[in-house]
Amino acid sequence: MLSKEDNELITRVGPGTPMGEMYRRYWVPACLSSELPEPDCDPIRVRLLGESLVAFRATDGRIGLLPENCAHRGASLFFGRCEEGGLRCLYHGWKYDVEGNVLDTPCELPGSVVKDRVKHVAYPVQEHGDIAWAYMGPLEKMPAFPEFQWTTVPATNRTVKKVLEECNWLQSLEGAMDPPHPMVLHDGRDVMRYPDDQAHLRRQGSGLEVVDTRYGLCHIATRPSAQDPERSVAVTIHPFVAPFTSYITGPAIEFGGRGAITGGPQHWGVHLFVPADDHNNYYYEVRYHPAKAIEPDDEERFLVPGVDIDGTGRKIKRRLENDYLQDRDAMRAKRTFSGFDGKPHEDIAMIESMGPIYDRTKEHLGNSDVVTIALRRRLIKAVRDFLEGGDPPGLDPSIPYESLAGITIEVPAGAPWTDADADLADYLALDEPPKVAAGQR
């Protein structure tokens, strides 16, 4: 559990809050590039870190991100006209460029200088990996954009989706970094299929470890190898990049092969959980592969644009109000464990049902919650260090983001995974020596 103070410290992200100010030191996803498909297209509303903003793509293709309320007398710029290098407010016609300069004030009388005196707030925007990223912090602290591997692969080798999750961002992140729950929530058929005297046939549990890194942490699951359970252990390493990025799947690496890739899943996965405000966050689901185009797979049917989510990422089919269309008959007939159709909706039902901001003073953690505990401890430390004048984690340009991925490696039973590869520590930018927190499930 957390104290009320610590729960507030790491969940609240509005302007002036400790975590909110720390968030503003990173490049943060504001919207998908595809939401602003062409120059002078319709502007869109953006809710980000508790601020109501409007984004537009100007005639030269650059994206502007301004507070939604006009600097003149506050009408919404969302209703404005985007044309000829700027966004014009409908009310009295003030027109802004992407830097917030006032280009025109048609109602002003001769001699007015208000156009030259007023500048609207404008957050810098850069596009990388099909996402428009905003920087909302002090300009003198603006870091270079970290070139993640997934943002640099060709566009055909990547898909990005966005879903509005109606709960605090930390609930979503904790759910993505929660090794125990898939065995039940997503694979509950195992629990149903085998009676207790055949429990050994259920999926094997695994060891869990966590190491702190300069960018956040890695959580590591070890389980007997599927190919050779007597002699090998499969070690899966999931980096977490503070404050909102969780690496899910990635390549299989050869033991002792100095990072040589031997296989891995069809696509590699990264999840980002970006606070819209304290009670809502955007889940960006990224699939990518460095060497091949992404093929649609069965999972696609659960987050279909126009069917499951609208153009802004809002859920239109399965929602808390309709109990996510849970099918109790199918549960009774053991056709499904959860009654929810599809993994994303199973996750969303659990994290949204915890309430807008879960009160972590009420929980009871076990030894399978080691990653959750480590994640919170890491975030609390990061915010406290930041409050004392330190830099947030992960902004050091020497961190090798271009190689960071979730990886799996087969290690001889009994050998520590830290010995698995001479380059592993560099590859994952692990601190030396790794400080390991362990648990099990």
Ligand code: FES
């Ligand atoms: S409120 Fe926008 S121009 Fe007056």
Ligand SMILES: [Fe+2]
């Ligand atoms: Fe899940």
